[in-house]
Amino acid sequence: MTRRDIRTWLLVAPAAAWLLVMLVLPLVVVVVFSFGERAEAGGYAPAFTLDNYLNLGARATAFANTLTLAPLGTLACLVLAYPLAYFLAMRASPRWRTLLLILVIVPFWTSILIRSYAWIFLLGGQGIPSLLNALGLGSPRLINTPFAVLVGIVYGYLPLMVFPIYVSLDRLDKRLLEASADLGAPPWRSFLQVTLPLSMPGMATGSMLVFILLMGEFLIPAMLGGGKVFFVGNALVDLFLQSRNWPFGSAVAAALVLVMLVAVTLYMRFTRSWAGTRDDVSLM
Amino acid sequence: MTDRKDHISRRAFMDELQRYRKGSVTRRHFLGVTGLGAAAAALGAAMPILRPRPALAQSIGDRVVLATWPNYHDPANFEAFTAATGAAVDVNVFGSNEEMLAKLQAGGSGWDVFVPTNYTITTYVSEDLIEPLDLALIPSYDPAAFDPRFAGPGTVDGRTYAVSKNWGTTGFAVNTSQLGGAPVPTTWKEFWDMTRDSFSGRTMVHDYQLTTIGNALKYFGYSFNSVDPKELADAEKLLIDAKPHLFAISSDYQPAMRSGDAWMTICWTGDGKQMNRDMPEIAYVLGKEGGELWSDFYAVPKGAPHREAGYALINFLLTPEVNAREALFHGYPTADSRVNALLPPEVLNDPILYPAAELLDALEFGAAVTLTDPNRAELMARFKAA
Numbered sequence: 001m002t003r004r005d006i007r008t009w010l011l012v013a014p015a016a017a018w019l020l021v022m023l024v025l026p027l028v029v030v031v032v033f034s035f036g037e038r039a040e041a042g043g044y045a046p047a048f049t050l051d052n053y054l055n056l057g058a059r060a061t062a063f064a065n066t067l068t069l070a071p072l073g074t075l076a077c078l079v080l081a082y083p084l085a086y087f088l089a090m091r092a093s094p095r096w097r098t099l100l101l102i103l104v105i106v107p108f109w110t111s112i113l114i115r116s117y118a119w120i121f122l123l124g125g126q127g128i129p130s131l132l133n134a135l136g137l138g139s140p141r142l143i144n145t146p147f148a149v150l151v152g153i154v155y156g157y158l159p160l161m162v163f164p165i166y167v168s169l170d171r172l173d174k175r176l177l178e179a180s181a182d183l184g185a186p187p188w189r190s191f192l193q194v195t196l197p198l199s200m201p202g203m204a205t206g207s208m209l210v211f212i213l214l215m216g217e218f219l220i221p222a223m224l225g226g227g228k229v230f231f232v233g234n235a236l237v238d239l240f241l242q243s244r245n246w247p248f249g250s251a252v253a254a255a256l257v258l259v260m261l262v263a264v265t266l267y268m269r270f271t272r273s274w275a276g277t278r279d280d281v282s283l284m
Numbered sequence: 285m286t287d288r289k290d291h292i293s294r295r296a297f298m299d300e301l302q303r304y305r306k307g308s309v310t311r312r313h314f315l316g317v318t319g320l321g322a323a324a325a326a327l328g329a330a331m332p333i334l335r336p337r338p339a340l341a342q343s344i345g346d347r348v349v350l351a352t353w354p355n356y357h358d359p360a361n362f363e364a365f366t367a368a369t370g371a372a373v374d375v376n377v378f379g380s381n382e383e384m385l386a387k388l389q390a391g392g393s394g395w396d397v398f399v400p401t402n403y404t405i406t407t408y409v410s411e412d413l414i415e416p417l418d419l420a421l422i423p424s425y426d427p428a429a430f431d432p433r434f435a436g437p438g439t440v441d442g443r444t445y446a447v448s449k450n451w452g453t454t455g456f457a458v459n460t461s462q463l464g465g466a467p468v469p470t471t472w473k474e475f476w477d478m479t480r481d482s483f484s485g486r487t488m489v490h491d492y493q494l495t496t497i498g499n500a501l502k503y504f505g506y507s508f509n510s511v512d513p514k515e516l517a518d519a520e521k522l523l524i525d526a527k528p529h530l531f532a533i534s535s536d537y538q539p540a541m542r543s544g545d546a547w548m549t550i551c552w553t554g555d556g557k558q559m560n561r562d563m564p565e566i567a568y569v570l571g572k573e574g575g576e577l578w579s580d581f582y583a584v585p586k587g588a589p590h591r592e593a594g595y596a597l598i599n600f601l602l603t604p605e606v607n608a609r610e611a612l613f614h615g616y617p618t619a620d621s622r623v624n625a626l627l628p629p630e631v632l633n634d635p636i637l638y639p640a641a642e643l644l645d646a647l648e649f650g651a652a653v654t655l656t657d658p659n660r661a662e663l664m665a666r667f668k669a670a
Binding site: 040043061144228230234235239241243 | 386527
């Protein structure tokens, strides 16, 4: 081994040790537990059984809710974040840009718990529904519905989507747009054929970031779903913190990791094959 | 609340506390006028560490962590404890005994004192999660003054592991102004039937297996504590059937009841009292079929990080003057005759706090088996995940 090799190893070692202790070991524990049995008063008792995996069907609704609302929430974030990021990168005057960017992050300075609590009041009967009622638009039930959870998701995760898109639009070579205009393309065509494809990496990164985090979400559904809109994350909280069935909880967690791996792989394939059909875009 | 001399109202107490903090009155005045003087004197005699001298305040540390239930303490009492000892009270709120047990089983809860319910104590003892109390550190606890019916479960095999906090019932609260002239429901059968009919979308149930499954069992007339698979299957069917009609599954139901989003909820005595006090249209009902009678305790987990401060807090809260103020604030009865002697008669005659004998007789204490029964635990989890 040359000195250079040793230096590389030394530099990599801390990160590798960290990953081993903080990521690989817990995962091993989860997998081992998932084949065990619930101890008499709750917890884990060593055993080897597949019962926990065979019982996964009992949480089918939680998986279905997560797999509907996580992609839907990601899509809603994307649709709402794009115009905002576009405005910040292309239209806002540089004088104001920094201030506006800070305003996008400001909500992060307060705990999501407190901000979700605010939404409980906004979506509760005395909030937006009573306002709608005063305007003669009826008084719909908003709180403790999937819609409320979606609102909370978009509110909570929007900044995570705005920033990657903003960065990709900001870096976009503006001369390409001038060239497009000089060649006679109307603005909408320039947008569709130049801006949008070139901002694809930002959209892909933002979507991945939001989607992965949403798959493990439990706080927003618990607060704005009233315990009725149940995510896999909520099932896990329940299994570990209420019914104390660690083995079944581990099996659900392992299944969630697996589902996520599949979803992310499919997503990467999809975006890669999309990028592969064009030679003007590179992803990541 | 009352002009009796042996304790002062909450408002006056807070005023005195503010004056003391601003330095406009002396500690002696503050302790004297609030009745804490007598308490502190008793404490000081038995526990030198509690003697009200700032220099000694550090000896119990600067904080104490309490795990308890929603709406279960008068914050003014915590402030007074901090003022007297220098230890700030860090409160963690839980919605079920299962949640507390899970935290303690996982280890590293960081609690110094917590509030378990009667039926859980034998499990905590057998799982070796709580310590036998050193009663010498809780001089304000006088076993002779407590009603053994409620204080008894704190003693296991002759050793005291937990001292009585409050007792109460689990019934339901209903906003009578939403009944549309119909009579106030009086049974669990009506509770579940209305939930699936006229009160659809307006009912809440606890996020707590004991009471939610227990009161679903009462719909069929089964025991509140049943672990019989067939009876549990009936209860599960009812719960799954009712779920789309529920407003929410949560043990913190006061906000939704007060805002009018929810009209009916499974409810504990004190929450019923607190809501009824502010909104008389909210009635507290004990189902005729029965339901739960319970008593809560203070206990100290093994390995409590601020053990001494934990004992000091228990001792402070069980001081009759302090405990009386707690009771006036949260509306739960105590089993301590010394506290009852300090409470005004209208409290002692309150039908929410002290239900009629025939309603009380139908109630059952929770059974230890329900805490650890895997079927009940999984039923609740399935119901929530459905």
